[in-house]
Amino acid sequence: MPFDMPTYNMDMMDATRTDRQPTDWHEHAYDLARGIAAYTASPLIEGLARVIARHPEAEIANAFNHKQVACKRWAREKLFESCGGRFGRIWVLGGWYGVLPAMLLEDHRFEIGIIESIDIDPHVAEIAETLNRAAGERFQARTSDMYALDYAAARPDLVINSSCEHIADVRGWLDKLPxxxxxxxxxNDYFSEPTHINCVASLEAFEEMAGLREVRFSGALPTKNYTRFMLIGTV
Ligand SMILES: C[S@@+](CC[C@H](N)C(=O)[O-])C[C@H]1O[C@@H](n2cnc3c(N)ncnc32)[C@H](O)[C@@H]1O
Structure with a gap:
């Protein structure tokens, strides 16, 4: 079991339930997500329900935990405030399961032609496609190393990388962009997480590492275990 289930007094449970079999949390999570999707009419929540049903192996509860959501809502707000909402082509690198694209695509303030989510892990594209199925051709997931992309040929209007702590050479990667x-x-400064190979200790350190030519937004968002840093600007 991936997490500790609370122990319930049988009196608290549905009176019609007679079995004492362990509950299938996926089934409950699926039912709950479908209910919330019906209540909120959110394509993203509908997508989450689909992912729970079709990809039980996906760590979607990690990708959509409240801290991840807070960081991505922050990104969406500051992006809109600093750059507006009209983009032809957005690339999200290290895009994982495509949560941020789903949040951008269902926000009616934004007018976006297409978001491509690109990740080096070959297992995540299908899950990202499942999550974003409601977006149709406005979303595409593919597998590639962000260091190997031809940025000059594709000329995306916006390149998002919320996984800078996962790549070894942030400045070397930025040098590949026109x-x-x-x-x-x-x-972020979450040094104790083993998959974080390139954290930064402060916002100033992140600014220095990125060396952006023009900065439209620079800020820090403290969470319980770490602080997330964000820069919006041009290379
Ligand atoms: C754990 S996830 C995302 C964490 C981040 N805080 C977020 O939610 O935006 C980091 C992703 O970066 C991807 N990644 C790491 N190195 C990459 C590379 N060179 N090119 C593309 N994707 C990469 C990993 O496969 C992984 O899916």
Whole structure:
């Protein structure tokens, strides 16, 4: 079991339930997500229900935990405030299960042609597609190393990388982007997480590492275990 289930007094449970079999949390999570989707009419929540049903192996509860959601809502708000909502093509690198694209695509303040979520892990594209199915051709997930992409040929209007703590050479990667490209970058000071190979200790350290030519937003969002840093600007 992935987490400790609370022990219930049988009196608290549905009186019609007679079995004492362990509950299938996936089934309950699926039912709950479908209910919340019906109540909120959110394509993202509908997508979460689909992911729970079709990809029980996906760590979707981690990708959609309240801290991840807070960091992505922060990104969406500051992006809108600093750059507006009209983008032809957005690339989200290290895009994982495509949560941020789903949040951007269902926000009616934004007019976005297409969001491509690109990740080096070959297991995540299908899950990201499942999550974003409601977006149709406005969303695409693919597998690639962000260091190997041809940024000059594709010329995305905005490049998002909220996984800077996961890549070894942030400045070396930024050097591959054509001058003037708009970027949104996030990193954090969560040094104790083993998959974080390149955390930064402060916002100033992140600013120095990125060396953006123009900065439209620079800020820090404290959470319980770590602080997330974000920069929006051009290379
Ligand atoms: C744990 S996830 C995302 C964490 C981040 N805080 C977020 O939610 O935006 C980091 C992702 O970066 C991806 N990644 C790491 N190195 C990469 C690379 N060179 N190119 C593309 N994706 C990469 C990993 O496969 C993983 O899915």
């Amino acid at each position: 001058g003037g490209t708009l970027v949104l970058l996030q990193s």
